[in-house]
Amino acid sequence: MxxxxxxxxxxxxxxxxxxxxxxxxxxxxxxxxxxxxxxxxxxxxxxxxxxxxxxxxxxxxxxxxxxxxxxxxxxxxxxxxxxxxxxxxxxxxxxxxVRTASGTDPGQYLDTLNRALDGAGVAALAHADSGNSSSVIVAMDALIGMLTLMLVVVAGLGVLHTVVLDTRERVRDLAVLKALGMTPRQTVAMVVTSVAGVGLLVGLVAVPAGMALHGMVTPFMGDAVGMTLPETVLAAYDGPVLAPLSLGGLVIAVAGALLPAGWAAGTGTARALRTE
CATH class of the missing domain: 2.40.40.20 (Barwin-like endoglucanases)
Known part of the structure; x- marks a missing residue:
């Protein structure tokens, strides 16, 4: 049946x-x-x-x-x-x-229609043209979003850990530079730029790698529920999206380096020079 x-x-x-x-x-x-x-x-x-x-x-x-x-x-x-x-x-x-004509106010149209239907036991509801509004797509988007957030947090903590170790090893060198006139702002800039280049390079490499992985994994997610996913779900990337994504590595690197950079800038010169 x-x-x-x-x-x-x-x-x-x-x-x-x-x-x-x-x-x-x-x-x-x-x-x-x-x-x-x-x-x-x-x-x-x-x-x-x-x-x-x-x-x-x-x-x-x-x-x-x-x-x-x-x-x-x-x-x-x-x-x-x-x-x-x-x-x-x-x-x-x-x-x-019902598909409204271009320029129609959806809210006003809905109110007028519901007043006309009042007493008939039916009601009109508005549905935005959201495309992928299926519960399967919503669940997949939620899962992907959660995994993405976890990866960003882990990447940021990894940068933080690496920069903390590197900064502590170079604390005497930084103290010498500060004694020669380096300002706290210049100290922060030096620590941040030490990881910015790597972060930018990683972002440029990770975007095409992520697109390739998305193209392989997403169809399997559809197969798991016995569905063939439409092309609009698979083709999730375009130019305006790729540009910010390519800078993601740079943003994560800078965010992870700010805390140790601030610590290095605030460390006293005399105290650092006594550190071996």
Whole structure:
């Protein structure tokens, strides 16, 4: 048994993201997920026969989409298929999707529509065009964000540890330079710049390496839930995003070096000269 969701009219603009094939453009067509195709042992281009109280309708799978409603086992088709199954009169619309014209105030439109629907037992809700709003994508984004934050913290602590050891070993040299006239600000700048170059180089190397790793790992995350992820999920990087990411190593290096740099700048010259 499977759930059938029927669309009427021009529904391409509100369709789930397609992985392959095309959206419904005529009667006798259906769109399903990779999980449905795997469970049925079929592929895009094959046919499926639907049976309802002795009446049958055959639909051809014309596209594979990404959605997680009903565990991804829902079959999407047109209302013409319901008519073939004798459900044309019984099947009432359960949801209407409305796309507002450009320049329309969504809040005002929603308030007006809800006032018109008051007393009918239905309500209108606004849904932002967020693209990847699936619970699977949200969970994946949360996991990736948490891992990224942990890696940033670990990297910053690693820089802090390295710079602390290096600064303590060079404390006498820094004291000599301070005795010759180096200011605290120059001391901080010297300590920070000692790791800035390495941080910048690491950032430039890590970005393409991370993109390659993302391209290999993300599809496996989709496979774990029996789904083929759309290209919009895999192509997560563009120019405006890559530029700040390439400076990430520099930012982490500077942030990790600031504390020991401040300690070096505040250490008294006489005390440091007595340190061997």
């Amino acid at each position: 499977t759930t059938v969701v029927a669309y009427e009219g021009d529904s391409a603009w509100g369709a789930p993201e397609l992985v392959s094939g095309h959206w419904l453009d005529g009667p006798g067509q259906a769109v399903v997920t990779a999980r449905f195709l795997t469970a049925a042992g079929i592929g895009v281009g094959d046919t499926v026969t639907l049976d309802e109280k002795g009446r049958r309708a055959t639909v051809r799978i014309v596209g594979e989409a990404f959605f997680t409603q009903d565990g991804g086992m829902t079959l999407l088709t047109s209302t013409a298929t319901l008519a073939e199954l004798g459900l044309g009169d019984e099947a009432l619309p359960g949801r209407f999707h």
